[in-house]
Amino acid sequence: MKLHIRILSCCALLILFLVTSCATSRSTGDWKDPELGSKKYHHILVIGVAKQPDKRKFYEDEFAKKLNRLGVMAIASHTIIPQDKMQDKDTIVKSIAGLGVDGVIITRLLGTREQGPVTHGKTYKVPYGYYNKMNEYYKKSYSDAPPVSYTETHEYLQLESNLYDAETEKLAFSTKTDSFLRQEFKKSVVAYIEIVVEKLQVNNLL
Numbered sequence: 001m002k003l004h005i006r007i008l009s010c011c012a013l014l015i016l017f018l019v020t021s022c023a024t025s026r027s028t029g030d031w032k033d034p035e036l037g038s039k040k041y042h043h044i045l046v047i048g049v050a051k052q053p054d055k056r057k058f059y060e061d062e063f064a065k066k067l068n069r070l071g072v073m074a075i076a077s078h079t080i081i082p083q084d085k086m087q088d089k090d091t092i093v094k095s096i097a098g099l100g101v102d103g104v105i106i107t108r109l110l111g112t113r114e115q116g117p118v119t120h121g122k123t124y125k126v127p128y129g130y131y132n133k134m135n136e137y138y139k140k141s142y143s144d145a146p147p148v149s150y151t152e153t154h155e156y157l158q159l160e161s162n163l164y165d166a167e168t169e170k171l172a173f174s175t176k177t178d179s180f181l182r183q184e185f186k187k188s189v190v191a192y193i194e195i196v197v198e199k200l201q202v203n204n205l206l
Contacts, residue, residue, distance in 0.1 A: 030175035032203050041103035041163070041205055043073040045096055049108040053083055058186065059107065063193050070197070072206050075099065101166045107196075110158040110176065157188070161196045163205065175199045
C-alpha cells in the first residue's frame with residue numbers, strides 16, 4: 001500500500017512538472033476599468049512597441065490574425081502607420097479615421113527576470129500618470145524599449161498589454177504576463193497572445 005501511494009505521488013509530481021514546464025506564458029495580474037460596464041470591442045488596432053521592425057510586424061500580424069479568427073476585426077498598426085510616425089498622435093488618429101476602430105491594444109516589454117517563483121491570478125494596481133492616455137503610454141513605452149532582444153540571455157520576458165478605448169483614449173484593461181524563453185521567439189509570442197486574448201474574453205471585452 002505504501003509503495004502504491006509513493007508511485008501515485010511520483011506520477012502526480014511528474015504530471016505537475018510536465019504541465020508547468022510546457023507553459024510558456026503565465027499571467028501575473030490584470031486590471032479592468034470598473035466604470036467600463038458591459039462594453040465590448042469589435043474593431044481593434046494592434047500595436048507592438050518595439051524598436052526592431054521585424055518583431056513589431058510579427059507580433060502585430062499574429063495578434064491581428066488571432067482576433068480575426070474570433071470574429072473581431074483587427075488591424076496591425078504597421079500596415080497603416082510607419083515606424084517613425086508611431087509617436088505622433090495626429091498621424092495615428094488620421095490613420096484610423098473612418099476605419100471604425102473602437103479599441104487600441106498596446107503591448108510593451110516591461111523587463112526581464114531570471115527563472116523563479118511566479119504568483120498567479122492576482123489583480124495588480126495600474127499606476128496613474130502616463131498609463132491613463134494611450135499616446136503618453138506609447139511614447140513612454142517606446143523610449144524605454146530595449147534596442148536589442150533579450151531572448152538569449154534571460155529566462156523570462158515580462159510583457160504588458162493595455163487596451164484603450166479609441167473614443168475616450170482612456171485605459172480600459174491592462175494585463176501583465178511572464179513569457180518563458182526556452183522556446184524560440186515566435187513560439188513565445190504566439191503563446192503570449194493566446195494568454196492575452198483569453199484574458200480579454202474572460203473579462204467580456206471581445
